[in-house]
Amino acid sequence: MVSRITLFGESLNTGRGKMITKLKLGAAISTALLLLGSFVTQAAAEDCHRGTLDEAYCDRNLDQVADLPLDPKDWVDPKTIIFTYTPVEDPAVYANVWKPFTDHLEKYTDRKVVFFPVESNAAQLEAMRSGRLHVAGFNTGSNPIAVSCAGFVPFGMMAYDDGRYGYEMEIIVKKGSDITSPADIAGRTMAFTSPTSNSGFKAPSAILKGEFGLLADKDFTPTFSGKHDNSILGVYNGDYEVAAIANSVRQRMERRGVIEKDVLQIVYKSATFPTTGYGHAHNLHPELVAKIKSAFWSFDFESDATFKKEFAKADRFIGIRHKNDWAVIRGIDTANGVSYDCK
DSSP states (O other): OOEEOOOOOOEEEOTTSOEEEOOOTTTGGGGSSOOOOOOOOGGGGSOOOOTTSOTTOOOTTSSSSOOOOSSGGGOBOOSEEEEEEOOSSOHHHHHHHTHHHHHHHHHHHTSEEEEOOOSSHHHHHHHHHTTOOOEEEEOTTTHHHHHHHHOEEEEEEEEOTTSOOOEEEEEEEETTOSOOSGGGGTTSEEEEOOTTOIIIIIHHHHHHHHHHOOOBTTTBEEEEOSSHHHHHHHHHTTSOSEEEEEHHHHHHHHHTTSSOTTSEEEEEEEEEEOOOEEEEETTBOHHHHHHHHHHHHHOOGGGOHHHHHHTTTOSEEEEOOHHHHTHHHHHHHHHTTEEOOOO
16 A cells, blocks of 8 residues: 555543544554645756755755755745754653753854744644754654655664664553553554654554554554553553554653653563654755754753753754655655655
């Protein structure tokens, strides 16, 4: 089955506080994101290479990301920079966590920087596509979609000083559960986060199918929580039997004391994936882009105790190339039958 990225997933609250997406997984990622209007620029009329990019963008240098428009009149040089972080948890928490960095970004760019809290991946994608978002961190699974459909140009991610980076997808249960292996998920209901999430949906779907022969809606019943912290708390409180999550989120929640250690049990742990990719809108003025990158490369993680505690699995930002570093994620999308069709 080939699923097209269309850009919408309608959600609702249940009586126990879960966020359940009104999706049947048989339709899979075809309802993953919010359907966006056609913000066609001059690139649409240009005869250029695009690859998976929407017609609004060009990829003349074949690096698989949108190029800067040729006409300087199409470059954007905002007086106020809008920045956002992937909505993996409560956005209100991260407005304060990111304050040291946004202050640092203001200093390097000589512009006001506003943290824009978003409630969903779809909202974040729509904001960049429509020109209301300038700098962002998109989660691992959303990166290829943001690149193809929203003109996102990723250039960095968090890493240790020794070059190590990334996170693992975990399938978790509450300690004492009779689910001791992914094979035991057969006949159960499993919580995912959102269809655009790598660790919360894409990777576990491919792994359950490829390694254990389990298909959603056939061998188990899927449900969607909306976010990683919802899934983690759902298993922690007994609302969900089993869930797929990013261990970086679980570890942050443990460090903040939101959940106690040793209550959750891991029944599967994946290989390491690249973590949140940070980048800018493709049409930002190149001089501003240079200042933004300088702010990322020069930011001291040790300058703020809260920031360092929250992102304990990193010491600095390192440069990335989407073409190379996200190849494994695009491979997972291919295994799931996903094509980046932004229409």
